[in-house]
Amino acid sequence: MRGPHNIWRLIRTGATLERTGAMQVVLDAFEAPPALRFVARALGLPFKWLGYSGDPKMPPATRALTALGPAYIKFGQILSTRPDVVGDELAIQLRVLQDKLPPFSVEEAKAEVQRELGQPVDQIFSDFSEPVAAASIAQVHKATLASNNEAVAVKVLRPKIEKAFRKDIDAFYLAARMVEIFSPGSRRLRPMEVIEHFDGVVRGELDLRLESSAASEFAANTKNDDGFDLPLIKWEYSARRVMTLEWADGAPMGDNAALDAAGHNRVALSERVLQLFLSHALRDGYFHADMHQGNLKVAPNGDIIAYDFGIMGHIDEYTRRVYAEILFGFIRKDYKRVAEVHFEAGYVPADKDVDEFARALRAVGEPIFGMDANHISMGRLLNYLFEVTERFGMETRTELILLQRTMVVVEGVARSLNPQINIWQVASPIVTDYISKSIGPKAVLTDLAKTAQVFARFGPRLPGMVEAALVKQSTEAATPAQRGLLERVFLAVILGISIGVGGGAFLLLVTLMFD
Helix, strand or coil: CCCHHHHHHHHHHHHHHHHHHHHHHHHHHHCCCCCHHHHHHHHHHHHHCCCCCCCCCEEEEEEEEHHHCCCHHHHHHHHHHCCHHHHHHHHHCCCCCCCCCCCHHHHHHHHHHHHCCCCCCHEEEEEEEEEEEEECCEEEEEEEEEECCCCCEEEEECCCCCHHHHHHHHHHHHHHHHHHHCCHHHHHHHHHHHHHHHHHHHHHHHHHHHHHHHHHHHHHHCCCCCCCCCCCCHHHHHCCCEEEEECCCCCCCCHHHHHHHHHCCCHHHHHHHHHHHHHHHHCCCEEEEECHHHEEEEEECCEECCCCCCCEEEHHHHHHHHHHHHHHHHCCCCCHHHHHHHHHCCCCCCCCCCHHHHHHHHHHHHHHHCCCCCCCHHHHHHHHHHHHHHHHHCCCCCCHHHHHHHHHHHHHHHHCCCCCCCHHHHHHHHHHHHHHHHHHHHHHHHHHHHHHHHHHHHHHHHHHHHHHHHHHHHCCCHHHHHHHHHHHHHHHHHHHHHHHHHHHHHHHHHHHHHC
16 A cells, blocks of 8 residues: 555665665666755665665665565666666666575475465476576476476466565655655656556566466467477466466577587577567567566577566557658668658657758767667667657657667677677668558558458448437537537548448459459
8 A cells, every 4th residue: 555654665775775885876877856865865874774784796776676675676677678767877787687586495386386276286297396597576497297298387476475566566656756746857757657667567477377378479479480489388287376388498598608509600699589579569569578688598499489478568550650660761861751750650749840850860860870880779779769859849658668678678689699780781671571561552452451341340330320410419509619529520430431432442443453
């Protein structure tokens, strides 16, 4: 429950930040004004002795978050992908947070599995190992199915983790509200939205049925992708707090020595991981939003294996087209078209000057394109782009920020495999192919067909809707605004019918021409 009682939790947090030396780092990263600095130090400094000491070998920020527990570790991991919120220096520090925490006992894990699946563990699994990985929310065991001796991974939530996270998140909301009150300038960072995003991510990860569903949908979308594989979910052995999936053998994506020893082509891997991400984002609108090295392996046959589907990104078809046109415009250095796309999508207010915006975009693109291939960064471009659009009044769009964050992570993975990779050269075929399919003449026909289908489904209701609108207009003393609304509804219906009929006739004509 949110409220003033969470102040004690904030005091303990502030005390830990002070004791570990992280308070100054955090305040500097957020460019905190004097009023907020005073409140933060007042909550922490007098109670410094109550704070956790943490591991002195860690950097201050990671030392404090690790000492405070799983919710703070998870929050730090998410903030590490938000340099726009915490600054580059702190984001780099937070990236050293590892998903390695003291595990809970195998006996507790077995008890959780039995409660969730309703059967004794020994009847389901002939072998159930000690934890092979322990993260902030769950841990993983390697097991063998008793029915067919298949090796599987069993992910089990930490006992009582939901209650622990709920308490800490409530305190986070209070802290965000205090930041907004005492630091009006920090509102541009949208602290409440940051916590709401974090809350949504955690809620999804605390129900493994949702992660199983995400993995299943992702697998269906990518089943025909060459060189990409996902472990299949074992639905009969999965529940809210337990998820069972195929065991994935392979070399860690972050271990170049192991990849080289296994004979894998790191240049080819670097290109494939980037192209796969762009394909998933543009083609499907559904992508793995946590594609760092820790969630990727390379199978003995060279396939890239992805796992851990707690954070997935979704963008609708229209946004995908806008994003692709923006990338395509930058690839061609057509800054005027990139500017027009922003205005057409409503990202930039209509009262701004499109030519001035195009010149600002040129100032973003040209320095980057003037770099050597190994220095060109799509992530840097998107970061600069959002800075410019913010100056022109563009509001933050959550789906684009998630896409940008993931793009930065995937680009980092690609560069770790091949520092000389030319990001634009690798991305161009995927973006160009999507543009040709989604914006060309074929796409127009597809859109018309979809429009016709929509009006066909609502066809039986259209006469009644028109009649009701006309009766209402004739029997009521409608205001000019109401009459205008009714006229617009009527015109929209007529226009829709025309588009549907015209589109259907056009498609029929095209079919006959090529029959």
